[in-house]
Amino acid sequence: MSFAARLPGYVVTALALATLLAAAAFSLFLGRVNISPAELWSGLVSPNANLAGLVVTELRLPRAILAILVGASLGLSGAVLQGVLRNPLAEPGLLGVSNGAAVGAVISIYFGLAHAFSLATPLLGMAGAMAAGALTFAFGRSSTLTLILAGAAVSSLMSAFLAMALNFAPSPYAAYEMSVWMLGSLAERSWDHIFLAAPFIAAGVAILATMGRAVDALALGDVQAQSLGIHLDRTRILALLGVGLAVGAATSVTGSVSFIGLVAPHLVRPFVGHQPSRTLLPSALLGATLLLLADIGTRVIHTNTELRLGVLTSLLGAPFFFWLIVRLRKTAP
């Protein structure tokens, strides 16, 4: 057994938490406006409103908190889905929830609701995520395979709606706005977005966090897990509901951010002896760290147009996908 697998669970969790905190601190000290850490600190502790303090509390802090919420949702959802579906390529987008959220958000842009009321986009996004999740469940509840197939079908249906919205966009500007929204970003998100998404994310995370025993038993396959007293139907409902709430809310605020949910559980697994339940918490922490780092990346890589978060995670995530395939090819019998 490798050294990594011998680490006790709390050490892994503590390491993941320390990395997350370091990334969060780093995120607070970085941005377009160059402010030294000392200046930031004095601005924060000063009772009077000042530029440095405002930059942190109104721009960087919400951004970092949102990155943590969204990244943790994606990482945890990926870990639960890979465990429940026993598919190493499972990720939160698999069940159609992310695309559903994107459709809802795009509808709000399409009808100009986003300009009338700034929270229309995330609200409709969540409605879209719930509708897509319900559709997936209605068709896929009977088995693991049908759940994956139904997720793929709902995902493509939602992609078709997205394409249709772009096709019939009321103006080139609206089309541009929609496609840019879909690329995902944490920029210009306020506390309002956090207050809106946080309760749903918290509910989703709470549901997913209870699924440790089920994903462990499912390592033996559906039938053996069922014989051990695991309620398969209920497990699938909870997984879909948890992912729908957490990732639906996350996506409706930030747009599509891919690969975090796929990558985080795989990076965690060797450190926890591949036991599915023990991947949940570290995956959430690592997902948050990865998203923070990716967001820092979009800010430190200087480009004329903002480098979108979803673009960066895809660019970094795709090579990981190839690595995963190579590894699967090696370990497959």
Added chain:
Amino acid sequence: MSRLAADHVTVRRGGRAIVNDVSFETADGGGFVALVGANGAGKSTLLSVLAGLIKPDAGAASLDGAPIAGMDRRDLARRRAYLPQNPYAEWPITVERLVALGLTPHLPAFGGLPGGLEPRLTRALEACDLADRRSQAATTLSGGELGRAMLARALIGEPQVLIVDEPTAGLDPRHTLDAMQRLRRLADGGKLVIAALHDVTLAARYSTHLMALKGGRLEAFGPTAEALTPGLLRRIFEVEARITGAAGATIVDYLAGEADAATGRSA
């Protein structure tokens, strides 16, 4: 107490009765029931019903007089263990983790293995000769070792009833005999073991009772020595068979020549 019974159990799939009106009751005090029958006779389906994994379309299975379909899942999981054909592990978890999964219905919703259960894990590993494989990834075990690990997984919860589907599938002769001896020892220890077996010689040597299915119907059920006759084998497998040897060393041979006669081709 570990009395398993079926009362007019019927399972239909696609308009066909896979298990057809099966009724039986096992004796108190355990035993090793070998379930035999041709391919497609309904063995696996009947075992799934007895394990409470499938609800029958008609009739009911019961454990110690209580209907299995109405039992609390965790309660049922503590009292009976079930091993499907060719069980596998999805992730490279260690052997001890895999075996500990058998304690799932005994554990609280959160947290690791309570310290009190650690000796039980060690005992289960030792009982199945897996002590030196403890920290090895389950996906790297050989077929025989994985079979033992799965059996340890099933036995660690100390169930009263063990339901196993083809426990010797894919095992070499030594591991086959080993697995059968283990099951027989459990039965002698007062547990009820029900195993689907395709090898009738093994069934004859190790089981205490024989249950035979044909086309979903119960063809015979009784003490192995009485139930196993050439007539029964002709009815369930449609081949002529010769049963030789004393108790404990029985050999069942199938006679190719007369098979044609049995199926009526030469008539």
